[in-house]
Amino acid sequence: MSHGLRVEALAAVSLLIVITVALLSATTRLSPRRTDDTPEFYKSQCLSCHGDHADLKFDEKLGDDEQVKIVLKGKLVDVPPDMPAFEPKGVTPEQAKSLVEYMKQLRKTATTN
Numbered sequence: 001m002s003h004g005l006r007v008e009a010l011a012a013v014s015l016l017i018v019i020t021v022a023l024l025s026a027t028t029r030l031s032p033r034r035t036d037d038t039p040e041f042y043k044s045q046c047l048s049c050h051g052d053h054a055d056l057k058f059d060e061k062l063g064d065d066e067q068v069k070i071v072l073k074g075k076l077v078d079v080p081p082d083m084p085a086f087e088p089k090g091v092t093p094e095q096a097k098s099l100v101e102y103m104k105q106l107r108k109t110a111t112t113n
């Protein structure tokens with residue numbers, strides 16, 4: 001009798017472990033986020049600091065190369081939060097460039113509206 005219970009408990013625990021592992025692997029599969037989808041990526045990773053129209057903390061007068069470098073390497077500022085480095089998060093120079101282009105587009109929509 002008690003033996004049967006122990007088997008059931010063991011089965012329940014194993015099931016929990018299987019579910020946990022499955023959930024964990026599902027989240028890690030998602031976690032290098034879809035850096036190829038620029039608008040989505042901007043929304044999830046950049047918008048909170050740079051705003052709907054890239055109107056915050058974004059100096060368009062910096063050259064493209066400088067901006068791409070800042071996206072990849074980050075930038076320390078006097079008053080936190082700093083600009084995080086996105087290269088360690090899997091963003092490539094091409095993706096950084098397309099993010100910078102996208103921010104300029106957003107900026108334009110801000111001034112025409």
Ligand code: HEC
Nearest residue numbers: 045046049057058059067070071075077081082083084099
């Ligand atoms: C935690 C806040 C934060 C997040 C998130 C963030 N940034 Fe920044 N970003 C900053 C700060 C702060 C600066 C520096 C602004 C300054 O020089 O005063 C900056 C600077 C920049 C610059 C250079 C322009 C400038 O004026 O210095 C670019 C380009 C940029 N960010 C793009 C991005 C992109 C693309 C993302 C998302 C992948 C992103 N940022 C996410 C805070 C953030």
